[in-house]
Amino acid sequence: MCGFPGPTDTVTPRQPRGQERVITGNRQTSWAFADAFVAEDDALRWARDRAREAGLRSVTPSTGAALRMLAATVDAKAVAEIGTGCGVSGMHLLHGMRPDGVLTTVDPEPEHQQFARQAFRACGFASNRARFIPGRALDVLPRLADAGYDLVFCDGDRLEYLDYLAESLRLLRPGGLVVFEGVFANGRTVDSGPQPTEVLRLRELLRTVRESQELMPSLLPVGDGLLCAVKR
Numbered sequence: 610m611c612g613f614p615g616p617t618d619t620v621t622p623r624q625p626r627g628q629e630r631v632i633t634g635n636r637q638t639s640w641a642f643a644d645a646f647v648a649e650d651d652a653l654r655w656a657r658d659r660a661r662e663a664g665l666r667s668v669t670p671s672t673g674a675a676l677r678m679l680a681a682t683v684d685a686k687a688v689a690e691i692g693t694g695c696g697v698s699g700m701h702l703l704h705g706m707r708p709d710g711v712l713t714t715v716d717p718e719p720e721h722q723q724f725a726r727q728a729f730r731a732c733g734f735a736s737n738r739a740r741f742i743p744g745r746a747l748d749v750l751p752r753l754a755d756a757g758y759d760l761v762f763c764d765g766d767r768l769e770y771l772d773y774l775a776e777s778l779r780l781l782r783p784g785g786l787v788v789f790e791g792v793f794a795n796g797r798t799v800d801s802g803p804q805p806t807e808v809l810r811l812r813e814l815l816r817t818v819r820e821s822q823e824l825m826p827s828l829l830p831v832g833d834g835l836l837c838a839v840k841r
Contacts, residue, residue: 640671643831647674652732653700659724660695667694668764668790672832673701676762676788679837680705683786685759690714691746691773692764696725698790699739700732702762712739713753715765719743750776758782764790767807770814778823781840787824789814793834 649657649670660667668676676698680688685706690699693716703712716722722741729739742749746765750773761777763770770789777787792798792815797808815836818826824838 640831643671643674644669646671649673650732652728653697655731656696656700656724656728659728660697663695663721663724665694665721666791667697668701669832672790672835673698675829675831675835677701677705679786679788680710680760683759683784686710687758688712688760688762689750689753689758689777689780690762690764691750692716693718693722693725693741694764695721696728698762698764699725700728700734702760703729703732703734703738710738713742713758714739715742715744715746715749717743717745747772747776750780753780755779756782758785760786760788762788762790767791767794768810770810771817774814774817778840783840785840787838787840789818789836791833792828792836793830795833798834 647670653673657667680702685702686709688702688706688710690702690712693699693714699712699714703710706712714722714725722743726736726739726741730736747769756779758780759782761773761780763773763777765773773789774787781787792811794808794811797804798811798815800808815828818824818836818838821838823841825841826836826838829835829837
C-alpha cells in the first residue's frame with residue numbers, strides 16, 4: 610500500500626511536463642465549476658462575509674454541497690460539528706438533515722456562534738434545530754452521548770484531528786459518517802519537502818483512517834480536501 614511522501618522522498622511526474630500543466634488547468638476549471646454548481650442563498654453569503662471579516666476560513670461552496678449531500682445520504686437526525694465558525698458549514702448540514710434533525714455545534718469563540726445563530730435564523734431554521742456549545746472540542750466531546758450521532762463533521766484545530774477521530778468513533782452509530790475538512794493543507798499534504806507539525810498530523814490521520822478496520826474511507830477532492838469515512 611502506497612504511503613504519503615516523507616521529508617526525503619521525491620515525487621516523479623507520471624506525465625510529460627507540458628501535459629501535466631494542461632491537466633492542472635483543467636482541474637482548476639472543474640473545481641471552479643463545482644463551486645458554482647450549487648447556488649448559495651443570501652443567508653449563506655451573509656455568513657461568508659461575516660467569516661471573511663473575522664479572518665475565518667469557511668468551507669467552499671462545493672464542500673458545503675458535499676456536506677449537505679452526505680447528511681441527506683445518512684438521513685441525519687443528529688449531527689455534531691466541531692468548528693461553528695460563522696455558520697456556513699452548519700447551514701449546509703442543516704439543509705441536508707431531516708426536518709426534525711438537530712445540529713450540535715462546538716466552537717471556542719461564542720461571538721462567532723452568535724453570527725451563526727443569526728445566519729440560521731435568516732435561513733429559516735427554527736431555534737431548536739441547533740444546539741450551540743461554546744468551548745474547546747476536546748473538553749466538550751466527551752460529554753456527548755455514545756453512538757448518538759449520524760454524522761460528525763470536523764473543522765477545528767488540525768493538530769487535534771486524531772483526537773477528534775477517536776471521539777467520533779465513540780459518538781457515531783454504526784453506518785454513521787465522520788468527515789474531516791482541509792486535509793490537503795493547500796497541497797502540502799503530498800508535498801515532498803519538510804512540513805510543519807500540522808501537515809505531519811494530517812498525514813498520520815489519513816494513514817490511520819485508511820488502515821482502520823472500523824472505517825470505510827474516501828477522500829473527496831472538493832475545497833481543500835474532504836476526508837470521509839463510514840463507521841462499519
